[in-house]
Amino acid sequence: MSATRRQVLARASALGAGIAFTGALSELFAGTAAAQNLGRTGYGPLVPDPNGLLDLPEGFRYTVLSREGDPLRSGEGPVPSNHDGMAAFAGRDGRTHLVRNHENRATAKIPVPTVEGLTYDPAGKGGCTALALDPRGRVLSERVAIAGTAVNCAGGRTPWGTWLTCEETEDKAGTNGYAKDHGFIFEVHPSDPRRTGAVPLTAMGRFQHEAVAIDRHNGVVYETEDAFLKPFGLFYRFLPNKPLGGVGSLRAGGRLQAMRVPGVPDLSTIQETGASFDGIEWVDVPDPLAATTPTRLQDYGPKGITHAQKLEGCYWGGSSVYFVSSFARSKDGSGADHYGQIWRYDPRRRRLTLVIVFGPDTDVQLPGESPDNICLAPSGGLMVCEDGNGAQHVFGVTRQGEVYAMARGRQNIGTPDQPEWGEFAGVTFSPDGDTMYVNCYTPGTTFAVTGPWGR
Numbered sequence: 001m002s003a004t005r006r007q008v009l010a011r012a013s014a015l016g017a018g019i020a021f022t023g024a025l026s027e028l029f030a031g032t033a034a035a036q037n038l039g040r041t042g043y044g045p046l047v048p049d050p051n052g053l054l055d056l057p058e059g060f061r062y063t064v065l066s067r068e069g070d071p072l073r074s075g076e077g078p079v080p081s082n083h084d085g086m087a088a089f090a091g092r093d094g095r096t097h098l099v100r101n102h103e104n105r106a107t108a109k110i111p112v113p114t115v116e117g118l119t120y121d122p123a124g125k126g127g128c129t130a131l132a133l134d135p136r137g138r139v140l141s142e143r144v145a146i147a148g149t150a151v152n153c154a155g156g157r158t159p160w161g162t163w164l165t166c167e168e169t170e171d172k173a174g175t176n177g178y179a180k181d182h183g184f185i186f187e188v189h190p191s192d193p194r195r196t197g198a199v200p201l202t203a204m205g206r207f208q209h210e211a212v213a214i215d216r217h218n219g220v221v222y223e224t225e226d227a228f229l230k231p232f233g234l235f236y237r238f239l240p241n242k243p244l245g246g247v248g249s250l251r252a253g254g255r256l257q258a259m260r261v262p263g264v265p266d267l268s269t270i271q272e273t274g275a276s277f278d279g280i281e282w283v284d285v286p287d288p289l290a291a292t293t294p295t296r297l298q299d300y301g302p303k304g305i306t307h308a309q310k311l312e313g314c315y316w317g318g319s320s321v322y323f324v325s326s327f328a329r330s331k332d333g334s335g336a337d338h339y340g341q342i343w344r345y346d347p348r349r350r351r352l353t354l355v356i357v358f359g360p361d362t363d364v365q366l367p368g369e370s371p372d373n374i375c376l377a378p379s380g381g382l383m384v385c386e387d388g389n390g391a392q393h394v395f396g397v398t399r400q401g402e403v404y405a406m407a408r409g410r411q412n413i414g415t416p417d418q419p420e421w422g423e424f425a426g427v428t429f430s431p432d433g434d435t436m437y438v439n440c441y442t443p444g445t446t447f448a449v450t451g452p453w454g455r
Contacts, residue, residue, distance in 0.1 A: 042398070048410075052410045054447055061451060066139070066142060067446075068081045072144070076115055080108070080125075084100075084101040099190045103168065115147055120149050120200065125150065126149045130144075150182045154210050169183055170182070181206060187248070199251060203254050205285065206288065220347065226310060231294075234311075238257075256288040257284055258282070259280060259282060265305075268308060268328030275353070275354045276354075309329070310328070312325070312326045319347075325342075328341075338358060384427075385424040390421075394424050394438055423440075424439065433453065
Protein backbone atom coordinates (compact mmCIF):
# COMPACT_ATOMS: atom_id res chain seq x y z
CA MET A 1 0.00 0.00 0.00
CA SER A 2 1.41 3.40 -0.95
CA ALA A 3 2.14 6.09 1.65
CA THR A 4 -0.52 8.27 0.07
CA ARG A 5 -3.23 5.65 0.55
CA ARG A 6 -2.07 5.05 4.12
CA GLN A 7 -2.32 8.78 4.84
CA VAL A 8 -5.86 8.83 3.48
CA LEU A 9 -6.78 5.98 5.79
CA ALA A 10 -5.16 7.63 8.78
CA ARG A 11 -7.06 10.87 8.17
CA ALA A 12 -10.31 8.95 7.81
CA SER A 13 -9.77 7.16 11.10
CA ALA A 14 -8.82 10.39 12.85
CA LEU A 15 -12.11 11.92 11.77
CA GLY A 16 -14.06 8.82 12.72
CA ALA A 17 -15.44 8.93 9.18
CA GLY A 18 -16.05 5.62 7.50
CA ILE A 19 -14.08 5.87 4.32
CA ALA A 20 -13.36 2.24 5.17
CA PHE A 21 -16.23 1.60 7.56
CA THR A 22 -18.40 3.10 10.27
CA GLY A 23 -19.38 1.59 13.58
CA ALA A 24 -18.70 1.01 17.23
CA LEU A 25 -15.34 -0.78 17.04
CA SER A 26 -15.22 -1.37 20.79
CA GLU A 27 -18.07 -3.86 20.29
CA LEU A 28 -15.83 -6.11 18.25
CA PHE A 29 -13.29 -6.69 20.96
CA ALA A 30 -15.53 -7.68 23.86
CA GLY A 31 -13.88 -10.39 25.90
CA THR A 32 -10.43 -10.15 24.30
CA ALA A 33 -7.33 -9.95 26.45
CA ALA A 34 -6.10 -6.44 27.21
CA ALA A 35 -2.94 -6.11 25.14
CA GLN A 36 -0.63 -3.27 24.21
CA ASN A 37 -2.42 -1.17 21.60
CA LEU A 38 -0.88 -0.69 18.23
CA GLY A 39 0.05 2.74 16.91
CA ARG A 40 -1.82 4.78 14.37
CA THR A 41 0.03 3.18 11.48
CA GLY A 42 -0.14 -0.43 12.62
CA TYR A 43 3.22 -2.05 11.92
CA GLY A 44 4.26 0.38 9.21
CA PRO A 45 4.14 0.30 5.41
CA LEU A 46 4.39 -2.93 3.48
CA VAL A 47 7.78 -3.79 2.03
CA PRO A 48 7.77 -5.29 -1.49
CA ASP A 49 8.77 -8.94 -1.42
CA PRO A 50 11.69 -9.57 -3.82
CA ASN A 51 10.41 -13.13 -4.27
CA GLY A 52 7.00 -11.89 -5.41
CA LEU A 53 4.91 -13.87 -2.93
CA LEU A 54 3.90 -11.82 0.11
CA ASP A 55 4.51 -8.19 1.10
CA LEU A 56 4.81 -7.60 4.87
CA PRO A 57 5.81 -4.71 7.16
CA GLU A 58 9.48 -4.29 8.00
CA GLY A 59 10.68 -6.78 10.59
CA PHE A 60 8.18 -9.48 9.60
CA ARG A 61 9.05 -12.54 7.58
CA TYR A 62 7.17 -15.46 6.10
CA THR A 63 7.73 -19.13 5.51
CA VAL A 64 5.85 -21.08 2.87
CA LEU A 65 4.57 -24.18 4.65
CA SER A 66 2.75 -25.76 1.75
CA ARG A 67 1.83 -25.13 -1.90
CA GLU A 68 -0.74 -26.80 -4.09
CA GLY A 69 0.66 -29.46 -6.36
CA ASP A 70 3.64 -30.30 -4.15
CA PRO A 71 3.69 -33.84 -2.75
CA LEU A 72 1.95 -34.39 0.57
CA ARG A 73 4.53 -35.64 3.05
CA SER A 74 2.26 -38.60 3.77
CA GLY A 75 2.71 -39.82 0.20
CA GLU A 76 -1.08 -39.79 -0.30
CA GLY A 77 -0.87 -37.54 -3.38
CA PRO A 78 -0.36 -33.86 -4.22
CA VAL A 79 -1.36 -30.95 -1.99
CA PRO A 80 -4.94 -30.10 -3.06
CA SER A 81 -5.96 -26.75 -4.51
CA ASN A 82 -8.21 -23.93 -3.26
CA HIS A 83 -6.90 -23.36 0.28
CA ASP A 84 -9.64 -21.81 2.42
CA GLY A 85 -10.67 -21.81 6.12
CA MET A 86 -8.12 -22.94 8.67
CA ALA A 87 -7.44 -23.15 12.42
CA ALA A 88 -4.40 -23.80 14.61
CA PHE A 89 -4.38 -26.11 17.63
CA ALA A 90 -1.87 -26.79 20.39
CA GLY A 91 -0.33 -30.25 20.35
CA ARG A 92 2.01 -32.27 22.53
CA ASP A 93 5.67 -31.35 23.03
CA GLY A 94 5.19 -27.81 21.74
CA ARG A 95 3.75 -28.86 18.41
CA THR A 96 1.14 -26.90 16.47
CA HIS A 97 -1.49 -28.61 14.34
CA LEU A 98 -3.13 -26.84 11.40
CA VAL A 99 -6.36 -28.07 9.81
CA ARG A 100 -6.95 -26.55 6.37
CA ASN A 101 -10.04 -26.61 4.16
CA HIS A 102 -9.98 -27.13 0.40
CA GLU A 103 -12.97 -25.50 -1.31
CA ASN A 104 -12.94 -27.93 -4.23
CA ARG A 105 -15.92 -28.25 -6.52
CA ALA A 106 -16.49 -30.97 -9.12
CA THR A 107 -14.17 -29.09 -11.50
CA ALA A 108 -11.31 -28.74 -9.00
CA LYS A 109 -7.82 -28.73 -10.43
CA ILE A 110 -6.28 -30.89 -7.70
CA PRO A 111 -8.75 -32.84 -5.53
CA VAL A 112 -8.19 -34.01 -2.00
CA PRO A 113 -6.88 -37.58 -2.35
CA THR A 114 -9.31 -40.26 -1.21
CA VAL A 115 -8.07 -42.25 1.78
CA GLU A 116 -9.74 -45.33 3.18
CA GLY A 117 -11.61 -44.59 6.38
CA LEU A 118 -11.49 -40.83 5.82
CA THR A 119 -13.61 -40.50 2.67
CA TYR A 120 -17.32 -39.59 2.74
CA ASP A 121 -18.15 -39.69 -0.98
CA PRO A 122 -15.45 -40.81 -3.45
CA ALA A 123 -16.91 -38.41 -6.04
CA GLY A 124 -16.36 -35.39 -3.77
CA LYS A 125 -13.13 -33.49 -4.43
CA GLY A 126 -13.06 -31.33 -1.31
CA GLY A 127 -11.95 -31.99 2.23
CA CYS A 128 -9.23 -31.02 4.69
CA THR A 129 -5.53 -31.57 5.08
CA ALA A 130 -3.67 -31.45 8.40
CA LEU A 131 -0.15 -30.17 9.05
CA ALA A 132 1.93 -30.78 12.18
CA LEU A 133 4.66 -28.23 13.00
CA ASP A 134 7.50 -28.57 15.48
CA PRO A 135 8.19 -25.87 18.12
CA ARG A 136 10.39 -24.03 15.59
CA GLY A 137 7.61 -23.95 13.01
CA ARG A 138 9.03 -26.61 10.71
CA VAL A 139 6.62 -28.98 8.99
CA LEU A 140 6.78 -32.46 10.48
CA SER A 141 3.88 -34.02 8.61
CA GLU A 142 1.13 -33.19 6.13
CA ARG A 143 -1.71 -35.56 5.34
CA VAL A 144 -5.36 -35.92 4.41
CA ALA A 145 -7.70 -35.32 7.36
CA ILE A 146 -11.02 -35.84 5.54
CA ALA A 147 -11.85 -36.45 1.87
CA GLY A 148 -14.85 -36.94 -0.37
CA THR A 149 -16.62 -33.80 0.78
CA ALA A 150 -17.44 -30.80 -1.41
CA VAL A 151 -16.76 -27.06 -1.40
CA ASN A 152 -15.24 -26.98 2.09
CA CYS A 153 -15.26 -23.24 2.66
CA ALA A 154 -14.91 -22.18 6.29
CA GLY A 155 -15.97 -23.67 9.60
CA GLY A 156 -15.00 -23.14 13.21
CA ARG A 157 -13.16 -24.65 16.14
CA THR A 158 -14.80 -26.44 19.05
CA PRO A 159 -14.06 -25.83 22.74
CA TRP A 160 -12.69 -29.38 22.92
CA GLY A 161 -10.07 -28.78 20.25
CA THR A 162 -11.45 -30.08 16.95
CA TRP A 163 -12.34 -28.39 13.67
CA LEU A 164 -15.82 -28.24 12.14
CA THR A 165 -15.46 -28.09 8.37
CA CYS A 166 -18.45 -26.79 6.39
CA GLU A 167 -19.65 -27.72 2.91
CA GLU A 168 -20.82 -24.61 1.05
CA THR A 169 -23.15 -26.48 -1.29
CA GLU A 170 -26.52 -28.23 -1.22
CA ASP A 171 -25.96 -30.59 -4.15
CA LYS A 172 -27.77 -33.88 -3.76
CA ALA A 173 -26.74 -37.36 -4.86
CA GLY A 174 -26.80 -37.55 -8.65
CA THR A 175 -25.72 -33.91 -9.07
CA ASN A 176 -22.19 -33.30 -10.41
CA GLY A 177 -21.61 -37.04 -10.21
CA TYR A 178 -21.97 -37.17 -6.42
CA ALA A 179 -22.98 -40.49 -4.89
CA LYS A 180 -24.24 -38.89 -1.64
CA ASP A 181 -26.03 -35.74 -0.55
CA HIS A 182 -23.79 -32.79 0.36
CA GLY A 183 -24.19 -29.61 2.37
CA PHE A 184 -23.16 -30.88 5.79
CA ILE A 185 -20.76 -30.13 8.63
CA PHE A 186 -18.05 -32.67 9.53
CA GLU A 187 -15.87 -32.83 12.65
CA VAL A 188 -12.11 -33.21 12.09
CA HIS A 189 -9.59 -34.08 14.78
CA PRO A 190 -6.37 -32.10 14.12
CA SER A 191 -3.86 -34.75 15.22
CA ASP A 192 -5.84 -37.99 14.89
CA PRO A 193 -8.28 -37.67 11.95
CA ARG A 194 -9.32 -41.32 12.15
CA ARG A 195 -10.81 -40.60 15.54
CA THR A 196 -13.51 -38.49 13.82
CA GLY A 197 -13.59 -40.18 10.39
CA ALA A 198 -15.94 -38.82 7.73
CA VAL A 199 -19.33 -38.67 9.42
CA PRO A 200 -21.80 -35.92 8.41
CA LEU A 201 -23.44 -34.10 11.33
CA THR A 202 -26.84 -34.31 9.68
CA ALA A 203 -28.88 -32.79 12.51
CA MET A 204 -26.95 -29.53 12.04
CA GLY A 205 -28.65 -29.06 8.69
CA ARG A 206 -27.99 -29.48 4.99
CA PHE A 207 -27.50 -26.13 3.30
CA GLN A 208 -24.77 -23.84 1.96
CA HIS A 209 -22.77 -23.74 5.17
CA GLU A 210 -20.07 -21.13 5.66
CA ALA A 211 -18.86 -20.76 9.26
CA VAL A 212 -19.74 -21.78 12.81
CA ALA A 213 -19.07 -20.48 16.30
CA ILE A 214 -19.81 -22.18 19.62
CA ASP A 215 -21.03 -20.55 22.83
CA ARG A 216 -18.48 -21.80 25.33
CA HIS A 217 -20.93 -21.37 28.20
CA ASN A 218 -23.71 -23.67 27.02
CA GLY A 219 -22.51 -25.33 23.81
CA VAL A 220 -25.02 -23.71 21.43
CA VAL A 221 -23.62 -23.73 17.88
CA TYR A 222 -24.26 -20.77 15.56
CA GLU A 223 -24.10 -21.28 11.79
CA THR A 224 -24.02 -18.95 8.78
CA GLU A 225 -25.40 -19.70 5.32
CA ASP A 226 -23.55 -18.20 2.35
CA ALA A 227 -26.25 -17.69 -0.27
CA PHE A 228 -25.40 -14.75 -2.54
CA LEU A 229 -28.30 -15.23 -4.94
CA LYS A 230 -31.92 -14.87 -3.91
CA PRO A 231 -33.38 -16.46 -1.83
CA PHE A 232 -30.66 -15.38 0.56
CA GLY A 233 -29.38 -17.34 3.52
CA LEU A 234 -30.37 -17.54 7.16
CA PHE A 235 -28.56 -17.34 10.47
CA TYR A 236 -29.02 -20.55 12.46
CA ARG A 237 -28.42 -21.98 15.88
CA PHE A 238 -28.09 -25.65 16.78
CA LEU A 239 -29.10 -26.86 20.23
CA PRO A 240 -27.09 -30.09 20.74
CA ASN A 241 -28.47 -32.99 22.74
CA LYS A 242 -25.04 -33.35 24.36
CA PRO A 243 -23.74 -29.77 24.72
CA LEU A 244 -19.99 -29.40 25.27
CA GLY A 245 -19.75 -33.19 25.26
CA GLY A 246 -16.37 -33.47 23.56
CA VAL A 247 -15.18 -35.28 20.44
CA GLY A 248 -18.07 -36.91 18.58
CA SER A 249 -20.78 -35.46 20.83
CA LEU A 250 -22.43 -33.50 18.02
CA ARG A 251 -23.37 -36.80 16.38
CA ALA A 252 -25.97 -37.22 19.14
CA GLY A 253 -28.20 -34.76 17.30
CA GLY A 254 -30.19 -31.78 18.45
CA ARG A 255 -32.55 -29.05 17.19
CA LEU A 256 -31.78 -26.69 14.30
CA GLN A 257 -33.42 -23.28 14.45
CA ALA A 258 -33.37 -20.14 12.29
CA MET A 259 -33.25 -16.56 13.54
CA ARG A 260 -36.25 -14.29 13.14
CA VAL A 261 -35.83 -10.56 13.73
CA PRO A 262 -39.40 -9.29 14.29
CA GLY A 263 -40.37 -6.89 11.52
CA VAL A 264 -37.09 -7.33 9.58
CA PRO A 265 -37.29 -9.73 6.62
CA ASP A 266 -33.93 -8.60 5.16
CA LEU A 267 -30.93 -7.56 7.29
CA SER A 268 -29.37 -5.60 4.43
CA THR A 269 -32.07 -2.93 4.81
CA ILE A 270 -30.56 -1.96 8.18
CA GLN A 271 -27.81 0.59 7.49
CA GLU A 272 -27.39 2.54 10.72
CA THR A 273 -24.61 1.26 12.95
CA GLY A 274 -25.74 0.74 16.49
CA ALA A 275 -29.23 -0.25 15.36
CA SER A 276 -30.45 -2.81 17.88
CA PHE A 277 -33.31 -5.29 18.00
CA ASP A 278 -34.63 -6.99 21.12
CA GLY A 279 -36.84 -10.03 21.41
CA ILE A 280 -35.01 -12.07 18.76
CA GLU A 281 -36.94 -15.25 18.02
CA TRP A 282 -35.68 -18.71 17.06
CA VAL A 283 -37.88 -20.90 14.91
CA ASP A 284 -37.44 -24.65 14.39
CA VAL A 285 -36.31 -25.57 10.87
CA PRO A 286 -39.10 -27.85 9.57
CA ASP A 287 -36.77 -30.17 7.63
CA PRO A 288 -33.05 -29.76 8.47
CA LEU A 289 -32.11 -32.31 5.78
CA ALA A 290 -33.86 -30.24 3.10
CA ALA A 291 -35.21 -33.37 1.41
CA THR A 292 -37.40 -31.42 -1.01
CA THR A 293 -37.00 -27.73 -0.15
CA PRO A 294 -33.89 -25.75 0.87
CA THR A 295 -33.97 -24.75 4.52
CA ARG A 296 -34.05 -21.03 3.66
CA LEU A 297 -37.23 -21.55 1.59
CA GLN A 298 -39.20 -23.67 4.03
CA ASP A 299 -42.41 -22.56 5.72
CA TYR A 300 -41.68 -20.62 8.90
CA GLY A 301 -45.25 -19.55 9.50
CA PRO A 302 -47.12 -16.32 8.80
CA LYS A 303 -44.36 -14.16 10.31
CA GLY A 304 -41.78 -15.51 7.86
CA ILE A 305 -38.08 -15.59 8.59
CA THR A 306 -35.14 -13.14 8.35
CA HIS A 307 -32.76 -13.43 5.39
CA ALA A 308 -29.37 -11.87 4.63
CA GLN A 309 -27.14 -11.95 1.56
CA LYS A 310 -23.71 -13.56 1.71
CA LEU A 311 -23.43 -14.55 5.38
CA GLU A 312 -19.82 -15.60 5.96
CA GLY A 313 -17.44 -15.27 8.92
CA CYS A 314 -18.65 -16.15 12.42
CA TYR A 315 -16.85 -16.08 15.77
CA TRP A 316 -17.55 -16.04 19.50
CA GLY A 317 -16.26 -13.15 21.60
CA GLY A 318 -16.97 -12.55 25.27
CA SER A 319 -20.68 -13.20 25.74
CA SER A 320 -21.79 -12.75 22.14
CA VAL A 321 -21.56 -14.25 18.69
CA TYR A 322 -20.48 -12.06 15.76
CA PHE A 323 -21.30 -12.80 12.13
CA VAL A 324 -20.47 -11.17 8.82
CA SER A 325 -22.62 -10.30 5.84
CA SER A 326 -19.94 -9.89 3.20
CA PHE A 327 -22.01 -7.68 0.90
CA ALA A 328 -25.52 -6.93 -0.31
CA ARG A 329 -26.54 -5.76 -3.78
CA SER A 330 -29.95 -4.44 -4.68
CA LYS A 331 -29.46 -5.71 -8.23
CA ASP A 332 -29.42 -9.24 -6.74
CA GLY A 333 -32.68 -8.64 -4.91
CA SER A 334 -31.38 -7.36 -1.57
CA GLY A 335 -33.29 -4.57 0.09
CA ALA A 336 -30.24 -2.27 -0.01
CA ASP A 337 -26.54 -2.09 -0.89
CA HIS A 338 -23.53 -2.41 1.37
CA TYR A 339 -19.94 -3.67 1.12
CA GLY A 340 -20.18 -5.62 4.33
CA GLN A 341 -21.79 -5.71 7.77
CA ILE A 342 -20.77 -7.18 11.10
CA TRP A 343 -23.59 -8.14 13.47
CA ARG A 344 -23.47 -9.01 17.15
CA TYR A 345 -26.02 -11.29 18.81
CA ASP A 346 -26.20 -11.34 22.62
CA PRO A 347 -28.08 -14.54 23.53
CA ARG A 348 -28.59 -13.56 27.17
CA ARG A 349 -30.42 -10.38 26.19
CA ARG A 350 -31.81 -11.84 22.95
CA ARG A 351 -30.50 -8.68 21.28
CA LEU A 352 -29.10 -8.22 17.77
CA THR A 353 -26.94 -5.15 17.05
CA LEU A 354 -25.42 -3.87 13.81
CA VAL A 355 -21.83 -3.12 14.80
CA ILE A 356 -20.11 -2.21 11.53
CA VAL A 357 -21.21 -1.17 8.03
CA PHE A 358 -18.73 -1.21 5.16
CA GLY A 359 -19.81 1.24 2.45
CA PRO A 360 -21.62 1.67 0.11
CA ASP A 361 -19.60 4.89 -0.29
CA THR A 362 -16.39 2.99 0.36
CA ASP A 363 -13.65 3.29 -2.24
CA VAL A 364 -13.28 -0.36 -3.28
CA GLN A 365 -9.52 0.16 -3.67
CA LEU A 366 -9.29 0.87 0.06
CA PRO A 367 -9.87 -1.50 2.96
CA GLY A 368 -13.46 -2.21 3.66
CA GLU A 369 -14.84 -4.17 0.73
CA SER A 370 -16.36 -7.59 1.29
CA PRO A 371 -14.89 -8.78 4.60
CA ASP A 372 -14.71 -12.56 4.76
CA ASN A 373 -12.66 -14.61 7.24
CA ILE A 374 -12.06 -12.78 10.52
CA CYS A 375 -10.05 -13.76 13.57
CA LEU A 376 -9.13 -12.17 16.88
CA ALA A 377 -5.46 -11.17 17.04
CA PRO A 378 -3.08 -11.36 20.02
CA SER A 379 -2.89 -7.54 19.90
CA GLY A 380 -6.52 -7.44 21.02
CA GLY A 381 -7.69 -6.34 17.57
CA LEU A 382 -8.81 -8.19 14.47
CA MET A 383 -7.31 -9.63 11.32
CA VAL A 384 -9.63 -9.50 8.32
CA CYS A 385 -9.29 -11.25 4.96
CA GLU A 386 -10.73 -8.97 2.31
CA ASP A 387 -12.46 -10.82 -0.53
CA GLY A 388 -12.99 -8.02 -3.00
CA ASN A 389 -11.63 -6.58 -6.23
CA GLY A 390 -8.11 -5.48 -7.09
CA ALA A 391 -5.18 -6.13 -4.77
CA GLN A 392 -5.79 -8.66 -2.02
CA HIS A 393 -4.81 -7.88 1.57
CA VAL A 394 -4.99 -9.13 5.11
CA PHE A 395 -6.01 -6.04 7.07
CA GLY A 396 -5.59 -5.42 10.75
CA VAL A 397 -8.03 -3.39 12.81
CA THR A 398 -6.76 -1.98 16.10
CA ARG A 399 -8.89 -1.58 19.21
CA GLN A 400 -9.12 2.14 18.37
CA GLY A 401 -10.51 1.39 14.91
CA GLU A 402 -7.35 2.05 12.90
CA VAL A 403 -7.21 -0.02 9.71
CA TYR A 404 -3.77 -1.03 8.46
CA ALA A 405 -2.41 -3.42 5.86
CA MET A 406 -0.75 -6.48 7.38
CA ALA A 407 -0.05 -8.42 4.19
CA ARG A 408 -0.53 -8.15 0.45
CA GLY A 409 -0.54 -11.05 -2.00
CA ARG A 410 1.91 -10.75 -4.87
CA GLN A 411 1.19 -13.94 -6.83
CA ASN A 412 -0.29 -12.71 -10.10
CA ILE A 413 -2.81 -15.22 -11.45
CA GLY A 414 -3.84 -12.89 -14.26
CA THR A 415 -1.60 -11.38 -16.94
CA PRO A 416 1.01 -8.58 -16.84
CA ASP A 417 -1.49 -6.26 -18.54
CA GLN A 418 -4.48 -7.39 -16.48
CA PRO A 419 -3.13 -8.60 -13.15
CA GLU A 420 -5.29 -10.53 -10.72
CA TRP A 421 -4.55 -11.82 -7.25
CA GLY A 422 -6.00 -14.70 -5.29
CA GLU A 423 -7.94 -13.87 -2.14
CA PHE A 424 -6.67 -14.55 1.35
CA ALA A 425 -8.49 -16.98 3.65
CA GLY A 426 -8.16 -18.92 6.87
CA VAL A 427 -6.24 -16.35 8.89
CA THR A 428 -5.46 -17.75 12.35
CA PHE A 429 -2.78 -17.52 15.05
CA SER A 430 -0.61 -20.09 16.77
CA PRO A 431 -1.59 -20.99 20.34
CA ASP A 432 1.26 -18.82 21.70
CA GLY A 433 0.29 -15.87 19.47
CA ASP A 434 3.76 -15.62 17.91
CA THR A 435 2.82 -16.76 14.39
CA MET A 436 0.05 -15.79 12.01
CA TYR A 437 -0.99 -18.47 9.55
CA VAL A 438 -2.90 -17.51 6.43
CA ASN A 439 -3.80 -19.08 3.10
CA CYS A 440 -3.74 -17.69 -0.39
CA TYR A 441 -6.71 -19.30 -2.09
CA THR A 442 -5.19 -19.40 -5.59
CA PRO A 443 -2.54 -20.60 -6.12
CA GLY A 444 -3.10 -22.56 -2.92
CA THR A 445 -0.35 -21.45 -0.55
CA THR A 446 -0.11 -21.62 3.25
CA PHE A 447 2.11 -19.00 4.90
CA ALA A 448 3.48 -18.70 8.43
CA VAL A 449 4.22 -15.06 9.35
CA THR A 450 6.48 -14.22 12.28
CA GLY A 451 7.84 -10.92 13.57
CA PRO A 452 7.48 -8.24 16.25
CA TRP A 453 3.78 -8.83 17.01
CA GLY A 454 4.08 -7.14 20.40
CA ARG A 455 5.60 -3.97 18.94
